[in-house]
Amino acid sequence: MKEEQSSLLLKSSSLFPPPQGVKLSYGTAGFRADASILKSAVYRVGILAALRSLKTQSVVGVMITASHNKVTDNGVKIVDPSGGMLSQEWEPFADQLVNAQTPETLLSIIRECVEKEKIPFDGVQSAEILLGRDTRPSGESLLEAAKHGISSIFGAIALDLGILTTPQLHWMVHARNKGMKATEPAYFEQISSSFRCLIDLIPNGTKVNKLDNRVVVDGADGVGGEKLLVLKNILTDLVNEVRNSGKDGGLLNDGVGADYVQKEKVVPRGFGSNDVGKRCASLDGDADRLVYFSVPSNSSSKIDLVDGDKMLSLFALFIKEQLNILTREGNKKSNNNFQAHLGVVQTAYANGASTDYLKQLGLEVIFTPTGVKHLHEKAAQFDIGIYFEANGHGTILFSESFLSWLEARNNELALVSEGSEQQKAALRLLSVSKLINQAVGDALSCLLLVEAILQHMDWSIHKWNELYQDLPSRQLKVKVVDRTAVVTTNAETVAVTPPGIQEAIDAETAKYPRGRCFIRPSGTEDVVRVYAEASTQEGADSLANSVAKLVDQFLGSGSSAR
Numbered sequence: 001m002k003e004e005q006s007s008l009l010l011k012s013s014s015l016f017p018p019p020q021g022v023k024l025s026y027g028t029a030g031f032r033a034d035a036s037i038l039k040s041a042v043y044r045v046g047i048l049a050a051l052r053s054l055k056t057q058s059v060v061g062v063m064i065t066a067s068h069n070k071v072t073d074n075g076v077k078i079v080d081p082s083g084g085m086l087s088q089e090w091e092p093f094a095d096q097l098v099n100a101q102t103p104e105t106l107l108s109i110i111r112e113c114v115e116k117e118k119i120p121f122d123g124v125q126s127a128e129i130l131l132g133r134d135t136r137p138s139g140e141s142l143l144e145a146a147k148h149g150i151s152s153i154f155g156a157i158a159l160d161l162g163i164l165t166t167p168q169l170h171w172m173v174h175a176r177n178k179g180m181k182a183t184e185p186a187y188f189e190q191i192s193s194s195f196r197c198l199i200d201l202i203p204n205g206t207k208v209n210k211l212d213n214r215v216v217v218d219g220a221d222g223v224g225g226e227k228l229l230v231l232k233n234i235l236t237d238l239v240n241e242v243r244n245s246g247k248d249g250g251l252l253n254d255g256v257g258a259d260y261v262q263k264e265k266v267v268p269r270g271f272g273s274n275d276v277g278k279r280c281a282s283l284d285g286d287a288d289r290l291v292y293f294s295v296p297s298n299s300s301s302k303i304d305l306v307d308g309d310k311m312l313s314l315f316a317l318f319i320k321e322q323l324n325i326l327t328r329e330g331n332k333k334s335n336n337n338f339q340a341h342l343g344v345v346q347t348a349y350a351n352g353a354s355t356d357y358l359k360q361l362g363l364e365v366i367f368t369p370t371g372v373k374h375l376h377e378k379a380a381q382f383d384i385g386i387y388f389e390a391n392g393h394g395t396i397l398f399s400e401s402f403l404s405w406l407e408a409r410n411n412e413l414a415l416v417s418e419g420s421e422q423q424k425a426a427l428r429l430l431s432v433s434k435l436i437n438q439a440v441g442d443a444l445s446c447l448l449l450v451e452a453i454l455q456h457m458d459w460s461i462h463k464w465n466e467l468y469q470d471l472p473s474r475q476l477k478v479k480v481v482d483r484t485a486v487v488t489t490n491a492e493t494v495a496v497t498p499p500g501i502q503e504a505i506d507a508e509t510a511k512y513p514r515g516r517c518f519i520r521p522s523g524t525e526d527v528v529r530v531y532a533e534a535s536t537q538e539g540a541d542s543l544a545n546s547v548a549k550l551v552d553q554f555l556g557s558g559s560s561a562r
């Protein structure tokens with residue numbers, strides 16, 4: 001590393017001293033903490049992003065968001081050239097970099113990484129980083145810190161894209177590296193035109209959302225609400241109303257948003273008994289999660305939740321149907337056949353009833369630890385891989401080889417049987433692959449796909465919800481002295497430490513019919529999470545409470561709270 005580069009790094013890093021006595025770690029989705037202590041971390045992530053871009057000789061992204069967390073929190077994560085999460089191999093380096101106490105240690109860690117990773121670091125190669133942030137008030141100054149980090153690497157360029165949803169930034173990084181247009185209008189154009197294609201391909205052609213039967217969306221008072229209003233202007237018959245759009249002064253994620261709705265199973269602010277029977281949906285604070293819900297007639301605040309597992313089931317059913325049409329009878333004559341391997345990926349938080357349902361459909365179901373980075377990696381191993389977290393974060397990945405086969409098959413069918421059911425099925429799958437975000441779970445594109453499939457099936461939200469009945473479940477958070485004392489294995493379903501806790505959980509679980517329970521340390525909050533399922537709600541609640549007490553006993557003081 002040249003002398004000028006080293007002194008530039010020493011000088012600029014001295015402007016961003018790390019907070020004393022704080023250790024941050026690159027958790028489930030990057031660094032997250034109270035925004036007031038994040039400047040130094042974000043500055044250093046700027047440096048890291050520039051190094052990653054040099055290493056991969058591609059465009060990378062930096063997103064400043066704390067998603068569903070409270071408005072005073074913020075966070076930062078890197079988007080890899082593929083549009084996915086930062087390669088997990090680089091996470092330890094991110095931790096070291098962010099926790100280095102002095103500019104000199106920081107410099108020596110950078111030097112080590114440059115050497116180990118053989119990063120072309122001569123100031124000749126250039127790095128390019130796309131920057132985005134959500135609507136948090138702290139976002140602007142944190143974004144400036146990221147720019148400082150980037151510009152402390154010679155030849156690195158930062159492109160500030162302003163306020164974006166997290167999936168928009170992922171989509172743009174993916175698009176840029178594929179040589180496609182990576183702008184917000186290009187994003188909206190792609191998702192809205194592929195949505196229109198799906199609608200045009202609805203059997204018998206005619207169904208369009210009746211005006212009084214359009215979805216009502218809770219925007220979590222965040223960036224998703226703002227962007228959905230843009231989409232509403234492009235697809236005028238899509239959404240009935242966007243509430244909590246962030247424009248009317250409501251506080252981000254405060255009694256609103258997908259996380260609140262999914263975990264508390266109550267209506268978000270601004271919804272109530274007037275909404276009985278309507279199809280409602282909720283985005284999270286950075287619009288990478290989506291859940292649906294309806295308000296039952298006997299209640300003003302309780303909801304019937306349609307979560308990520310149900311979305312996964314709906315998508316799986318639709319894709320499977322299209323694949324069946326494409327490969328049935330008349331098709332066998334074609335020399336151009338392909339047995340597409342369709343698989344689904346879930347985490348331990350998936351409702352047990354959803355897993356049973358997916359297996360009944362004949363699908364291969366794989367489990368990974370929590371966090372999209374794990375699910376995405378597994379889903380990418382299928383020709384078509386669908387992954388969802390129960391909280392509504394997920395997408396459908398199509399392999400390059402399947403897509404090229406599909407394009408060729410579609411062209412072949414267009415010649416021999418244009419407009420046939422087979423060709424329509426091919427076109428539907430092609431449209432889904434363009435509509436659904438190939439980089440990461442995306443609430444806006446998932447909303448469009450759900451809306452298109454419900455119209456295709458001519459299903460109400462109730463009919464969709466009846467695909468299977470969720471097993472009653474309960475989630476709790478327990479504050480403990482040191483959550484890292486909990487170490488898990490088997491896709492987080494078994495706690496290896498502290499010793500004896502798993503046996504105690506098993507003994508408790510065995511008391512409940514259809515009981516299932518696990519604990520794990522959160523990667524985004526300073527808590528241990530408890531998840532319990534049982535055949536009744538009382539059972540699930542009581543199992544979760546007993547296990548929360550065990551966590552308290554084994555891990556030291558803290559109060560358990562929902």
Ligand SMILES: CC(=O)N[C@H]1[C@@H](OP(=O)(O)O)O[C@H](CO)[C@@H](O)[C@@H]1O
Pocket residue numbers: 028029067349370371372389391393521522523524525529
């Ligand atoms: C139970 C739960 O919902 N956990 C969420 C939450 O992670 P934790 O590590 O559980 O805090 O935030 C992650 C990032 O948004 C998301 O991927 C994950 O599913």
Ligand SMILES: [Mg+2]
Pocket residue numbers: 067068284285286287288289
């Ligand atoms: Mg989110």
